Amino acid sequence: MRVVLIRCMGLAVAFKSRDDRRKQIELEDARKAGLAPAEVDEDGKEINPHIPQFMSSAPWYLNADRPSLKHQRKWKSDPNYTKSWYDRGAKIYEADKYRKGACENCGAMTHDTKSCMERPRKVGAKRTNKHIAPDEKIETFELDYDGKRDRWNGYDASSYAYHVIERYEARDEARRKYQKGQQLKKLEDDEEEEEDGLRVDEAKVDESKQMNFAKVEKRVRTTGGGSTGTVRNLRIREDTAKYLLDLDVKSAHYDPKTRSMREDPMPDADPSDKFYGGDNRHRNSGEALEFEKLNTHAWEAFEKGQDIHMQAAPSQAELIYKNYKGIKEKLKSQTKDTILEKYGNAAAEEEIPMELLLGQSESQVEYDRAGRIIKGQEKALPRSKYEEDVYLNNHTCVWGSWWKDHQWGYKCCKQMIQNSYCTGAAGIEAAEAANIYLI
Structure with missing residues (x-):
């Protein structure tokens, strides 16, 4: 070519x-x-x-x-290339006094006086040395394509709760109080009603807002399935859905297909304040446990060759389980009577002396005439979690066992240098010659 x-x-x-x-x-x-x-x-x-x-x-x-x-291929290999969110308005450190090079107005180190966003003070923090503003958190990282175009990057969700949710809650509370007052006024004007009718229930102040609880809806056959008929709306729309109780992603798992949440979504909350503790709480209470035992007994009996089926013949399965429990209790009582007849009942006899109760132990130790242990082991005394009786460099005492003239040393050789090698009697003679006494 x-x-x-x-x-x-x-x-x-x-x-x-x-x-x-x-x-x-x-x-x-x-x-x-x-x-x-x-x-x-x-x-x-x-x-x-x-x-x-x-x-x-x-x-x-x-x-x-x-x-x-x-x-x-991707040509950017910068590890800071990310779409992470930055903390808007986050603070890292708040000083007690003015620092050199800080903002003369508020006292923060992360900006100068010209860039200060606080209200200009009559006398700046540089001169008053009071009310020092905290330093802002400054992050430097490169955003990716989505991060650059995310208009909610750095948005604080608590601001929505402060500016919107609290305002609506205050409006609803005011409306609720007004409706309650109107209802009380209407009841007081009506003198023909009985005295029991004067009691006002907050839940019945506005019955028109019960979200059509008793409304009967008609189901129409559609291309997606379904059948004609009537169904009553039994859900109170004011109740919070179980999957909205805790919005944390690590909270209890919610299965949208079966609408079940087995674990408790709020395990740390006060039990007296929460009305829902997970589906397992209902499965482990009432007759649910007895029904589970009945199913387990039917399965085990069927595996052992007995003609029993919980779904095909539930009455037969329940009767067999009832007979099984009666026979089991009878055998249990017979076994108990046999043991009591053979060994006796210690609870029915005379009380054991207090000396024997306090002196009994499960461990056995044998001693000789001199008090030495022949067999067994004495009860070990609890020791400290720190190392004890550890002697280094041929010392027979630990560091700090000797004191003289505001200095610590070793008692065995009377040296004042830590981790030094023990000189034994030679060190003691030298210390005595130097007129050093033991304390």
């Missing part, structure tokens, strides 16, 4: 002849048809022949000698 190189502005540009260009086109068509093997890049991977040329051809400034698709 004849290639002509032309240098233009310091760059080498390759031009092919007409025959070479025709052969190249025929080779590309054969690769697309599967008649020729696909082109291989420098890493040994095949290149899809159907990739357009404007995508497969590398830019001129990369100086690519061999075909490759590296220019299409």
